[in-house]
Amino acid sequence: xxxxxHAENASRTAYLPSSNPGPWAYAQGDALSLVELVEISLTVxxxxxxxxxxxxxxxxxxxxxxxxxxxxxxxxxxxxxxxxTVHVAGRPVKACAMLAVQADGEDIATIEGVAKDGxxxxxxxxxxxxxxxxxxxxxxxxxxxxxxxVERTKDAPLTDAIVRKELEGNFCRCTxxxxxxxxxxxxxxxxxxxx
Amino acid sequence: xxxxxxxxxxxxxxxxxxxxxAADPLFLAGGQTLxxxxxxxxxxxxxxxxLARIADLRGIxxxxxxxxxxxxxxxxxxxxxxxxxxxxxxLGHLAGEVGDPAVRSCGTLGGALANSDPAADxxxxxxxxxxxxxxxxxxIADDFFTGLFETALxxxxxxxxxxxxxxxxxxYQKFRNxxxxxxxxxxxxxxxxxxxxxxxxxxxxxxxxQAEMEAALSASFTPEAITGIAISEEDLNSDLHATAAYRAxxxxxxxxxxxxxxx
Ligand SMILES: Cc1cc2nc3c(=O)[nH]c(=O)nc-3n(C[C@H](O)[C@H](O)[C@H](O)COP(=O)(O)OP(=O)(O)OC[C@H]3O[C@@H](n4cnc5c(N)ncnc54)[C@H](O)[C@@H]3O)c2cc1C
Ligand code: FES
Ligand code: FES
Numbered sequence: 423x424x425x426x427x428h429a430e431n432a433s434r435t436a437y438l439p440s441s442n443p444g445p446w447a448y449a450q451g452d453a454l455s456l457v458e459l460v461e462i463s464l465t466v467x468x469x470x471x472x473x474x475x476x477x478x479x480x481x482x483x484x485x486x487x488x489x490x491x492x493x494x495x496x497x498x499x500x501x502x503x504x505x506x507t508v509h510v511a512g513r514p515v516k517a518c519a520m521l522a523v524q525a526d527g528e529d530i531a532t533i534e535g536v537a538k539d540g541x542x543x544x545x546x547x548x549x550x551x552x553x554x555x556x557x558x559x560x561x562x563x564x565x566x567x568x569x570x571x572v573e574r575t576k577d578a579p580l581t582d583a584i585v586r587k588e589l590e591g592n593f594c595r596c597t598x599x600x601x602x603x604x605x606x607x608x609x610x611x612x613x614x615x616x617x
Numbered sequence: 618x619x620x621x622x623x624x625x626x627x628x629x630x631x632x633x634x635x636x637x638x639a640a641d642p643l644f645l646a647g648g649q650t651l652x653x654x655x656x657x658x659x660x661x662x663x664x665x666x667x668l669a670r671i672a673d674l675r676g677i678x679x680x681x682x683x684x685x686x687x688x689x690x691x692x693x694x695x696x697x698x699x700x701x702x703x704x705x706x707x708l709g710h711l712a713g714e715v716g717d718p719a720v721r722s723c724g725t726l727g728g729a730l731a732n733s734d735p736a737a738d739x740x741x742x743x744x745x746x747x748x749x750x751x752x753x754x755x756x757i758a759d760d761f762f763t764g765l766f767e768t769a770l771x772x773x774x775x776x777x778x779x780x781x782x783x784x785x786x787x788x789y790q791k792f793r794n795x796x797x798x799x800x801x802x803x804x805x806x807x808x809x810x811x812x813x814x815x816x817x818x819x820x821x822x823x824x825x826x827q828a829e830m831e832a833a834l835s836a837s838f839t840p841e842a843i844t845g846i847a848i849s850e851e852d853l854n855s856d857l858h859a860t861a862a863y864r865a866x867x868x869x870x871x872x873x874x875x876x877x878x879x880x
Binding site for chain 2 (some may be wrong): 448478510515524
């Protein structure tokens with residue numbers, strides 16, 4: 423178990439330079455008290471997992487480093503860019519701003535679970551059709567946010583303005599957003615929403 | 618982020634007990650402020666007490682004269698509540714303007730108030746609607762916000778719920794920082810049973826009421842009644858987003874927009 427913590431921390435330092443690189447987890451305080459690992463259960467894309475994590479481990483790190491679901495990206499690591507968006511209990515959440523222990527017992531959906539049997543989801547197909555990605559770094563977060571917004575707004579006609587407001591927490595540095603908005607509207611339509 | 622011991626109590630008394638017994642504890646609500654704060658090591662608690670499993674802190678209940686919202690109710694649930702939208706549409710609108718959808722899935726009413734961020738939205742509504750903040754042992758009506766990130770809460774004192782009296786009419790208008798979505802200035806104007814109240818956020822160290830506007834609007838509830846009021850820039854915030862003078866001007870503009878929306 424210890425060696426795996428070490429491995430996790432070592433790999434985290436690659437993009438989380440502020441995280442404690444040491445292998446041992448100490449609480450702050452004068453005594454060198456070893457913080458206990460916490461056992462959590464997550465259902466990710468329908469598969470149940472039981473894992474031991476440090477309390478400070480972020481959900482995004484569990485997804486990427488422990489479950490190797492690297493489709494969920496880390497961009498800003500400061501809650502701004504939305505590339506780490508996943509669904510927790512059906513709602514969009516920035517996985518860089520949630521502790522893994524907070525997600526204990528929850529159902530989590532990531533980009534890896536969106537296509538079924540090798541067939542792109544209508545929202546993914548719309549992104550491809552509308553050239554809504556260039557480098558693709560923001561795309562997993564965009565798709566997860568888009569799927570949540572279609573679900574949340576399904577009782578009213580979806581408009582360009584609603585899509586733009588709902589995507590406020592997702593940054594794209596390539597496309598200029600126009601094709602993304604078009605893709606979300608088209609994807610929502612293909613999903614049978616009232617767009 | 619430094620490590621800490623994690624607790625997830627299921628009752629209020631359990632949460633308070635853990636707090637009392639820990640060296641340097643912190644409550645965790647939606648984590649939308651706290652987790653970034655921990656990442657930056659601005660806080661290094663020994664113990665983090667997650668309030669998510671305490672059923673008493675959740676939910677929206679409708680009374681005859683007020684709506685009571687549990688501290689752990691997230692912004693998404695407030696803005697989606699048909700009851701809130703019907704009885705205090707300004708509050709439903711405000712909750713839907715906080716951050717972005719992912720922030721609204723997690724961020725809570727209690728966390729937003731306890732944090733007293735100068736640019737947070739809810740404080741303007743708390744002041745304008747004359748809301749009462751309930752802690753386990755007392756209620757706090759006025760003077761909850763005491764300064765920059767400071768409130769009347771004692772260490773370890775939890776917000777349990779907040780009751781918002783249903784106003785005759787109310788509106789919230791916000792000039793958003795386009796990058797962070799926080800309020801550069803936000804103004805909530807309400808006609809309540811106890812008169813006209815104007816709550817301002819984003820402009821000062823913490824949210825405050827604007828007495829001159831309240832008096833002017835009591836005489837005539839029109840945008841024209843307040844357009845002549847010169848707001849002093851003294852004590853207002855100045856930062857890279859806006860000068861104090863600009864914020865002073867925005868208070869008038871946002872207040873007039875709020876009044877226009879419901880006059
Ligand atoms: C990208 C981004 C954009 C945002 N934009 C906005 C915006 O436009 N407008 C706005 O108003 N806010 C905004 N926020 C803040 C957000 O609304 C959260 O509500 C706020 O950060 C705090 O709520 P929380 O539930 O996440 O609390 P936490 O982060 O968990 O806690 C914050 C503090 O409050 C304390 N606390 C929490 N609950 C209680 C309680 N019940 N009793 C006593 N103390 C408690 C905690 O100990 C901690 O010190 C934004 C946040 C992000 C990340
Ligand atoms: S990496 Fe999570 S919001 Fe940017
Ligand atoms: S496609 Fe490159 S960041 Fe959006």
